[in-house]
Structures are given as C-alpha cells and as structure tokens.
Amino acid sequence: MKIMEDLTIGILGAGKIGSAIVRAIRLKYPSIHVIATARKDETLRNVKDLEVETTKDNNYAVNKSDVIILSVKPQHFPTVLRQVGIESWRDKVVISIMAGVKLSTLSTLLNNAEVYRAMPNINAIVYKSTTTIAENNGKSRELVENIFKTLGNVYWLPEEYLDIWTALVGSGPAFISEIIDALSLGAVACGMQREIAYNAVLDMISGTIIMLKEGKIDHPMLLRDQVTTPVGTTIRGLMVMEAKSVKSALIETIEASYKRAVEIGNEIDKSIRNNSK
Ligand SMILES: NC(=O)c1ccc[n+]([C@@H]2O[C@H](COP(=O)([O-])OP(=O)(O)OC[C@H]3O[C@@H](n4cnc5c(N)ncnc54)[C@H](OP(=O)(O)O)[C@@H]3O)[C@@H](O)[C@H]2O)c1
Known part of the structure; x- marks a missing residue:
C-alpha cells in the first residue's frame, strides 16, 4: 500500500457525511487525490470547490482509487454493487460507513478486497466526529485509522458494538x-x-x-x-x-434506534441474497 499522501480515495456517495469526509481529508492531506461520486449534478457541485474529481461513474471511481469509502444509504448499496464490476474491487481497501451493513456481508460481496466497517457522526463537519471502527486485523489498519482521525476521535471496538454505536453516537x-x-x-x-x-x-x-x-x-x-x-x-x-419517565424514554430511544440498525443490516442481507438468486 502507498503512503497516505500518495493515495487516491474514492468516496461513493458524497452526501452529508460523505462530503464532510471529503472536506476533512482535503484539509489534513491536500496531496491525496479524492474522487467523489453521487447521482445528481447538484450534489457533485457541492464538493467541486474542494478540489476533488467528481463523477457519477462508481466503477471508474473504484478502479482509480486505492481506498474506497462507501457512504451511500444502505438501501442504495445494491445499486452500487450492480454498477461496479466485481473485479474492480480487487486488492482495494473498502471502508463502509453504512448503518447496519455487516462486515460479513461486505466480506462475502467484496471477497477480493480488504474490508472495514466504521461509524462516524455528523460532527465530522466541524472535525469533532466520534468514530468507531470495527476491530480488524487487516494490514491497512493504521491507514484507515488515519483517514478517520481527520474527522475527530477514533475508537476501535468489536463489531458487535457497531449497531449500538450507530444508535448512540451516529443518531x-x-x-x-x-x-x-x-x-x-x-x-x-x-x-x-x-x-x-x-x-x-x-x-x-x-x-x-x-x-x-x-x-x-x-x-x-x-x-x-x-x-x-x-x-x-x-x-x-x-x-x-x-x-x-424521561429517563426510560431516553433508554428506549437508544434501544429502538439500535434495533433499527440491526433491522437495516438484515434487510440489506436479504435484498442482496434475493438479487443474487
Ligand atoms: N448522516 C449521518 O450523520 C451519518 C453518520 C454516520 C454514518 N452515516 C451513513 O452514511 C451514509 C450516508 O448518509 P448521509 O446522511 O450522508 O446521506 P445522504 O446525504 O443522502 O448521502 C448519500 C449520498 O449517496 C448518493 N448516492 C445514492 N446512490 C448513489 C449511487 N448509486 N452512486 C453514487 N452516489 C449515490 C446520493 O447522491 P445524490 O445526492 O446525488 O442523490 C447522496 O448524496 C448512510 O449509509 C448512513 O448510514 C450517516
């Protein structure tokens, strides 16, 4: 893997959180080449002034990048998978920040890539994200951590906590x-x-x-x-x-949000299994 400063990073889905990641990376590592994708011209225009390459072609972005950050909504992930040829993911470092989508799902689908799962939050816009990354013995651990450090604090945790983190820290x-x-x-x-x-x-x-x-x-x-x-x-x-019952309402708020994160992960699993039949 190249050194951080020489990387090309592809952000698939430069929406609210994706554009915050673009901005943070540009600020800390101006020499990194960033390719941002979205569906609408308007979304791409919003990141254009950050001196990034923009495209609607996810397959191109994946092919050109060393590291790919998946920041589309989970329900749009199956479309991204259809748009990107399986061979394009080969030897790439792929980091998903999609709520609920499990590492096992990502590893099955992108089995020729090194996959990570992370959960930042919207405070990334002011570089104050509280991000967790699911523990992983991959060789690009440090690089992945450095990317998320541009957004704020980073904590490595076992994956079983990711959906809870999504509720507590993401939402x-x-x-x-x-x-x-x-x-x-x-x-x-x-x-x-x-x-x-x-x-x-x-x-x-x-x-x-x-x-x-x-x-x-x-x-x-x-x-x-x-x-x-x-x-x-x-x-x-x-x-x-x-x-x-304010306290129990808040306890149940986190619990309900957590259950939805688990549900989203299961829905994505199911939808991908049905699509591959
Ligand atoms: N928002 C948060 O606080 C937060 C925190 C942590 C994690 N996340 C996760 O981050 C992801 C994005 O959330 P968000 O709030 O940033 O949503 P968002 O603002 O809607 O951004 C998603 C972006 O994905 C783009 N997109 C959809 N389909 C695409 C495709 N096929 N190819 C390329 N781009 C595509 C959309 O482009 P168009 O605008 O052109 O339609 C949109 O800009 C979700 O999975 C969410 O779980 C969000």
Missing part, C-alpha cells in the same frame, strides 16, 4: 438536539426569548460536559446530587422528569 446528535430544543422551549414557556435560552442551554451543556470530564466526577448522578438541594428548584424539575 445521538439528533437526540441531543431534541433535548436542547426542549430545554430552550421550557425557558420560552417561562418568558425568555428563544435565542437567549438556546445560547444559554448550549453554554450550560458545554460546561456540564467539562465538569463531568475534568471535574473528577465519576458518575453523572454525583453531579446531579450536588445541584439538588433540599426543597429546592432542581428537585421540583427532577420530579417532573421522573413522573414523565
């Missing part, structure tokens, strides 16, 4: 955004302007994260107890959270 920014909005609206309900409330919530959450990470607080409930004075304001709020 997580959406769940947290809902909570931020709800808290802001709470302040609006009490008479504060939305913008003031929203900025206050963001600042308060940033500070709370620093407290938990740097304040030597081993469990969030210890911080909760520090804030909760007898007959005070916090306990009144906590009683409502308890009555409305």
Whole structure:
C-alpha cells in the first residue's frame, strides 16, 4: 500500500457525511487525490470547490482509487454493487460507513478486497466526529485509522458494538438536539426569548460536559446530587422528569434506534441474497 499522501480515495456517495469526509481529508492531506461520486449534478457541485474529481461513474471511481469509502444509504448499496464490476474491487481497501451493513456481508460481496466497517457522526463537519471502527486485523489498519482521525476521535471496538454505536453516537446528535430544543422551549414557556435560552442551554451543556470530564466526577448522578438541594428548584424539575419517565424514554430511544440498525443490516442481507438468486 502507498503512503497516505500518495493515495487516491474514492468516496461513493458524497452526501452529508460523505462530503464532510471529503472536506476533512482535503484539509489534513491536500496531496491525496479524492474522487467523489453521487447521482445528481447538484450534489457533485457541492464538493467541486474542494478540489476533488467528481463523477457519477462508481466503477471508474473504484478502479482509480486505492481506498474506497462507501457512504451511500444502505438501501442504495445494491445499486452500487450492480454498477461496479466485481473485479474492480480487487486488492482495494473498502471502508463502509453504512448503518447496519455487516462486515460479513461486505466480506462475502467484496471477497477480493480488504474490508472495514466504521461509524462516524455528523460532527465530522466541524472535525469533532466520534468514530468507531470495527476491530480488524487487516494490514491497512493504521491507514484507515488515519483517514478517520481527520474527522475527530477514533475508537476501535468489536463489531458487535457497531449497531449500538450507530444508535448512540451516529443518531445521538439528533437526540441531543431534541433535548436542547426542549430545554430552550421550557425557558420560552417561562418568558425568555428563544435565542437567549438556546445560547444559554448550549453554554450550560458545554460546561456540564467539562465538569463531568475534568471535574473528577465519576458518575453523572454525583453531579446531579450536588445541584439538588433540599426543597429546592432542581428537585421540583427532577420530579417532573421522573413522573414523565424521561429517563426510560431516553433508554428506549437508544434501544429502538439500535434495533433499527440491526433491522437495516438484515434487510440489506436479504435484498442482496434475493438479487443474487
Ligand atoms: N448522516 C449521518 O450523520 C451519518 C453518520 C454516520 C454514518 N452515516 C451513513 O452514511 C451514509 C450516508 O448518509 P448521509 O446522511 O450522508 O446521506 P445522504 O446525504 O443522502 O448521502 C448519500 C449520498 O449517496 C448518493 N448516492 C445514492 N446512490 C448513489 C449511487 N448509486 N452512486 C453514487 N452516489 C449515490 C446520493 O447522491 P445524490 O445526492 O446525488 O442523490 C447522496 O448524496 C448512510 O449509509 C448512513 O448510514 C450517516
């Protein structure tokens, strides 16, 4: 395998997360040649100014690239497979970031490539992704890690955690955004302007994260107890959270999202098996 700076990386599906990956790679490794693909001209136009080669031809992109990142939606993966000749994948490093799609599926389909499975999140846009890569003894481990380090933090985990990661960390920014909005609206309900409330919530959450990470607080409930004075304001709020089952709703949110990731993986397996009959 070539050194990082000399690589050609193909991003199949330069949408929201794919274009964030393109941008991060261009920033950290300007000499890497990047080929981005999509179906629409408009999508390709959005990445063109990042000095990347753009094409709608996935087979061309795979043939020209050393490393290929699969960032289409899982349901579009069978189409990509039909568009790319099986021989084109030979000896390539292929990294899938598609939710749910298992390494075993990828290895069966692309058995002449070195396959990896990773799960970044949308915070990659500001280089703050929390990415996991499924453990893998492939020879390009370091290279794959370096690619995802351009997006933020990287953790290697056994593949059995990937669907849980998808729910917690992949979908997580959406769940947290809902909570931020709800808290802001709470302040609006009490008479504060939305913008003031929203900025206050963001600042308060940033500070709370620093407290938990740097304040030597081993469990969030210890911080909760520090804030909760007898007959005070916090306990009144906590009683409502308890009555409305906020905590169990959040636990079930992650569980439901995880189950959907597993379901997507099974659907893709099934669809690919049916297509190959
Ligand atoms: N969004 C996230 O936060 C996130 C986080 C981690 C992982 N992921 C995974 O990343 C993948 C993409 O998610 P996304 O949110 O970035 O979706 P998205 O914005 O819809 O991007 C997907 C892109 O794939 C392109 N595409 C579809 N079929 C194609 C084909 N046959 N050839 C080439 N390009 C094709 C689409 O092109 P057109 O625009 O031209 O139709 C679209 O731009 C999904 O598998 C998802 O599970 C997403």
